[in-house]
Amino acid sequence: MSDLTRLTAAELATALTAGEVSSVEVTQAHLDRIAAVDGDVHAFLNVDAEGALGEAAAVDAARAAGEKLHPLAGVPVAVKDVVVTKGQVTTAGSKILEGWVPPYDATLVTRLRQARMPILGKTNMDEFAMGSSTEHSAYGPTRNPWDLDRIPGGSGGGSAAAVAAYEAPLAIGTDTGGSIRQPAAVTGTVGVKPTYGSVSRYGLIALASSLDQAGPCTRTVLDAGLLHDVIGGHDPRDSTSLPEPAPSYADAARQGAAGDLQGLRVGVVNELGGEGYDPGVRDAFQKALDTMVAAGADVVEVSCPSFSAALAAYYLILPSEASSNLAKFDGMRYGLRVEPSEGPVTAERVMAATRGAGFGDEVKRRIILGTYALSAGYYDAYYGSAQKVRTLIQRDFAAAFEQADVLVSPTTPTTAFPLGSKLEDPLAMYLNDVATIPANLAGVPGLSLPSGLSDDGLPAGIQILAPARQDARLYAVGAALEALLLQQWGGPLLAHAPELAVAR
Template sequence: MSNTELTKRTAVELAAGLAAGEYSSTELTQAHLDRIAAVEPTVHSFITVTAESALETAARVDQQRAAGAELHPFAGVPVTHKDLVSTTGIKTTAGSKMLENWVPPYDATVFKKTQEAGLPLLGKTNLDEFAMGSTTEHSAFGNTTNPWNPGHVPGGSSGGAAASVAAFEAPFSVGTDTGGSVRQPAAFTGTVGVKPTYGSVSRYGVIAMASSLDQVGPLARTVADAAALHQILAGHDPFDSTSLPDAVPDFLSAAQTGATAGLKGKKLGVIKQLQGEGWDAGVLATFQEALATAEAAGAEIVEVDLPSLSYALDAYYLIMPSEASSNLSRYDGVRFGLRELPTDGPVTAETMMKASRAAGFGAEVKRRIILGTYALSAGYYDAYYGSAQKVRTLVQRDFARAFEVADVLVSPTAPTTALKFGQETEADPMALYLGDVATIPANLAGIPGMSLPAGVSDGLPVGFQLLAPAREDIRLYGIGAGLEAALDDKRGSTVLAGIPELTVA
């Protein structure tokens, strides 16, 4: 089997091939490393490629399989991790100059889980600095491009993770989602991205931005592949005080069953507030076509009204920067990370801290720290942060009511397709934040969300978002796989099959 055939197989297919002895994990891992070497100059998905350790893990899995050891079903299938996930002995930068040379002394729980399952780590993927951004243009280590069109962004902040999957550099990837940072890049790159229920996947060892909103989630090329990776990542973690004690459901079986069972009898609630004025016409048309396909497959389409969503964006952009301001206060040039000394005047802890933060943080990070510090300051806390938390409660209540009449809620994942490079810098930052309007509510409510490819508009993918009640991630996989199957039946293949072949730089 050629390297191209290997890299274009799904993770589920790769796992089956490994179990059947069609190829070894070493061959599979090397095929992906060769693909990375070929397209990485164009895509730039990675901050760090870990070829040596990946091949070591693959060789170990091959030896264990040859000896008849009992292995995880996906042992030997390679993976990438967003460079926000701490990895012992491997540089973890958060896309920032502040942590450019930081090598963690411990593993994040999600990384440890993929290692225990025998998944070779291909590398650490690029991101907007400290996960603050929607285009991956805010990385201190250069832009990641969209494999569909290198002149367009891959989304963010998990843009490198999504691009690595879309460019066939990896079968699946681990990202993080604070306000849509898995789902929006999935939409922009024609991949599947899932934000799990808050607390169902450990955040221990994942560099924090906004602790009450952050959630680790999978990116893949199919719903089943995302389900398989989610199943590896999920589970209670005593090192994470917000970790749920729930048993891990069989997400993969739910996806496989859903693909066969279809959508008959399922109620899809179209969110009234997440369409209309301000949304790209091509995105809305593609979304409506996908809805029509779902209805033809037996789904019932209803409209739901969530009035509090009109305030969700404002609430998010008070809560998120407030928590980010608190979390990033640890980067002071004293304990770890970048240390810069002032070039003029006396050297004190205060002047060193000022110089270190000025040199280590980028413009978007500084903007959000300032906004969050202001919102938390004396005299403004109740008016801003406190009021935003009240809106958060209203959003949760609206979702609870909506789920009484619909199995899942649906909308386009983003108002537009992938932006061109430079389009963000030409825009008002506050106007750009509107691009998160569809994804943010799920993080405020702590509910699970999925983006899967709905189709293509003007040569770029359009994402279809599904939302489910908290702790009902399994429902997302069943209905998501049913929708994926219906859409694939209509167009004859997955959206990714239409990706243009990358020009190797």
């Protein structure tokens, strides 16, 4: 059999079911790959080789005994370090949680375990998911496998880089303003932000509770659907969890893979393109759009005027919710505790010392901004106004989906930028999420898949958006476009990545 790390999750599942390979062999192959290249990429913060191999051996024994197993049983997965995982250190990329081992599993981790999927380890991220480059991790940056001097996106750059570098066939990310889709775009992978509430948030270390959503990071649309099927569904422990049963997203992807887009109404959002977008990114997007038209899609232009205010509204809502959510990190109950070097040891001074040492600059910046926006005298002017903009964005989406079945745009304005190039300019960093943020504010699902190579030889992504609860439509359209693009490229876009320190 060919190199196991190059197979998709669907291919691995088929081989495992047929007895052509064991889960131990598959898991060990990925652990070997991590050992070989992660010193350069730094996609993982913690690797649980013993636990992953133990679960893999148990799956092999169960399969040999004739037990009925989940289709993905034995296929390994990586999990973003913002997801609580019992028995594994979970830090959210922050010093304030250094060494913390949770006593329980997030719901999505429970579902991964129920599917008997070995968990390889926890992936690197911007601290508390605040960032667009994975440079704000307290444990050092992750690097893009396409070019080790460039960022892999953020905040979930570790998950995307692990998949792009063939260290894991599947990974879990979280998306608060684009943190699954933006890393997917700049690493040539597939990332999906599900409808808000369709994947449980129980056990996610909260950043902004009304925006956070976990989802899959993969190399194909079908793999994303397979993983989404595992982690999705109602959870009574999450008060925002949608109650209705979900369809099979993998089946939707399989149906869409024929590449037939006849009669599909595709809306191009005027406000998500143009000025500020690299010409190469726009060209790749246009070629992908032309491919959809050639397959029978009808393209219409739609206007969502409130999208122009989405970035400003987001950077008031998110910091406000973050300032509330992060108040629990006080040095009193768990995580880091720093006592003042001199003077009395009071609760207030311990909190100040702990937060000063435990939080990074970006986290402090957003906490201060959020606390100010929520303060008496400014609440209505800032946070209240931002929520009104959010309502307008939801109305714009509703109007746009009356004209189109799906909306499309470039996922990001640029390709992966050099490490360190935007650290001194937070506003420039924030602009990387300009196309992805509206979906989080409205709660609608979004999918990013590779649209081609920009003129700098780096991958660009196309974003597909669907109405809330219509995630299956995303998978059908995404799989159709993916199939058509793969025919043009002669194989996956990742196959065109240059030879780097990360040996292909």
